[in-house]
Structure formats: structure tokens, C-alpha cells
Amino acid sequence: MAQVIHREGGLAGFGQALGQGISEQLPKEVERHRLSSGLRNLSQKKGLNPFQQFSELASTPGITPQMLESGSALLRQQAYLDAIKNQYEGPGNPKPENKGYIPTQEELTQPVKGEISTLATPEDTAQSYKGYIPPTEQQERADAYENFQKNPARYGYDFDNALKERKAITSRNQEIQKSHQEQEKIAVKKEEQVKTGLKNEIDKLKLNKIPPKAYQKFEEKILNAMLSKKEGGEGLTQENAIKKYSKELDQANRNYIDLGSLSSWSPLDFNRQTDALQKEFESRGEQQMMMDQLIADYGISPQFAAHKAFPLKGEMPALKKLNVMDNLNDAYYAQLKKEMGKNNSPLSIADELRQKSRDPSGWLRYLNNHRDNLEVWQADHLTKNINLFDLTDMWLRAWE
Secondary structure, three states: OHHHHHHHHHHHHHHHHHHHHHHHHHHHHHHHHHHHHHHHHHHHOOOOOHHHHHHHHHOOOOOOHHHHHHHHHHHHHHHHHHHHHHHHHOOOOOOOOOOOOOOOHHHHHOOOOOOOHHHHOOOOHHHHHOOOOOOOHHHHHHHHHHHHHHOHHHHOOOHHHHHHHHHHHHHHHHHHHHHHHHHHHHHHHHHHHHHHHHHHHHHHHOOOOOOHHHHHHHHHHHHHHOOOHHHOOOOOOHHHHHHHHHHHHHHHHHHHHHHOOOOOOOHHHHHHHHHHHHHHHHHOOOHHHHHHHHHHHHOOOHHHHHHHHOOOOOOOHHHHOOOOOOOOOHHHHHHHHHHHOOOOOHHHHHHHHHHOOOOOHHHHHHHHHOOOOOOHHHHHHOOOOOOOOOHHHHHHHOOO
16 A cells, blocks of 8 residues: 555646646747847848847847847847949949849059059069069958958958969969069070071181170070060961071171172272172171271272262262252251151261261261150161361262
């Protein structure tokens, strides 16, 4: 009998404990449900200002201080993003049909903070000699923040995207720098190979009469010929370029031999041969070398040598119509300079003035005081002596 009573007491205790557990758990479930429903309803409400959103959050049943603090932070962040979006889209403006960010034409042409525009310019060869120094982490963040502030929509309103872009720019700058250096190495190696190949060709053909300046021009011609046609070259291989211009080198070598073999004792032949050779030298742009050699080998004056190497080209009315009564003043010299252009020699004009019995010193003095737009070689001619009384000039000119 005692055992039965004990068992009944045990059942009663179990029932009492179960009832107490349910009575405690039920309010918590109800509270969670009310909190969940309240937050869901708040998320579905549109058009609330930040204060209204906070009031709704604070009055949600079951909200705790910690949840209220976290929710407030989320509301502040959303308000900030909405404000930025409104700055670029406008709260009342219709949203564009295209989804995602569409850059403007200005953004496509303007570099963002951190990009080195000159680094990617092939013409800026000086940049290839410099070592690119990557920015610090702080500098990358500062640049990324500046880019983000200018146009947050570009980065999906996410600063991390701006920072990723800035780090990618650093990597790109480093790759561009390496490419510059590699191109420089290739160019130097190619130039050395061309010079070696050209020297071997010249030694083989015994072309030893070409002066250094003319030789350098041939090196440049060969290097340019090896550029692609898109770059303005001929697209030739090194071997073909050297073979092609070695023929021109051979002709040039013959011209220099002929120029050094003239005889001033035979003025008719001297003038005939120099006139023929001038066309050869002009075709290669080597008139200055011809002029220098005539002065060195035959002792003629610079102005007569210029007359032979740089015969006057084109119409020059101011010179052609000049007579002994005309006044040679600055206005006349200004017109004469204009007619001289980029291809005629100041010394050739000085020689022509002297043949018209006019003193050329005023002309050269005017050019010396007005050097603007003169070619380098034209300015160099102003340094030559024109006051020489040369019998050789007279002798050769008499038979022209």
C-alpha cells in the first residue's frame, strides 16, 4: 500500500513539473513570435523617415537594448546610402532602365586617383629609366577614399570596391613599368645588333669614305625600316634592311670618293660634277656634309660652298627683283626670310646678294637677331666667315 502511494506521489510531481515548464516556455515563444512579426512589419513599411523608423523599432515588442543599438546602427548606414543614391539619382527622378553603373564619357577619358598617365605613354622614354615606387597602404586608402567620394555609384556604394580598384592600379603601374624596361632592353639590343651587322657589311664592301654623320643617318634608316608599317616603318627584317640600305651606302661611298676627286684646275668639270653630285647628296639629305667637304678639300669660302651644296629653291621675288637702288632694311630682310623658308641656306642668299653687288652682312645680322623659326643648320650657317677674298672662288665662279 505504501508503494502505491509513493508511485501516485511521483506521478503527481511529474505532472506538476511539466505544467510549470510549459507555463514558463509559452510566454517566451509568444514573445519571440511578436518580436519577429514586429520586425517583419517594420521592414515592409515604406516612406518612413529615419526618426519614424527608429520609433517603430523602439516600440517593437520584445526588443532588447542590444538589439536596439544594433538596429540603430543599421538604420544610420541605410540612411547614409540612401542619401548618397539620392545625390546622384534624385529622390523624385525616374530610375534609369539600365541596371548597374554606366560611366560618363569624362570618366572614360580622365584617370582616377593613383593612375600615372605618363607611365603608359610610349613617347615618355625618360619614365622607363625610373623605378616605380608603390604607394603605402595609407596612401592607397586615401586615394581610394577620394575616388569613392567623387562617385560612389561607380563602386556600388561600397568603399571596399574602391580600395580593390586602387590596389589593382598599383599592380598595373608596376606591370607598365616592367613593360617599359623590357621594351628599352629590346630596343638597345636591336640597335646593337644593327650596328654590328651594318659594320660587318661595310667592312665586307670596303665602304670607308662615308663620314660619321652620314653613317649615323644610315643606322637610323635601317632601324626605322625594321619598324612595322603601322608604326611608320617598312616591316623589314634586320638582314633585309641592311641589304637594302647597303646598296644606298655603296652609292653614297662612291659620291664621297667622287667629291674628293674633283680638280679646281679644271673649273668647267668642277662645276659640272658638283652640280651633278649635289642632286645625289640632296636626295639623302646630306648637303651639309657636301658643303663641309668642299670647304675642307678645296679651300673655297663657306658662302660659295653653300651656293654649290644648297642652290636656291623656289620663287624668291624679293631677291630676284632686287636692284642696286633698292633700300635693304628690316622690312626687306623680313620678307626675304619668309621666302627663304626651311630649305634654303642663309649663306646661299648672302652669296646671291653679293653677286648683285650688295653687302650681305646686314642680312646675316638681321637673321642673327631674329632666329625664330630657323632650322638648326640654318642658324649654324650664320657663324661662318663671309668676308674672305678668295681667288679660288673667283676662278671657279668665272667658269660657272
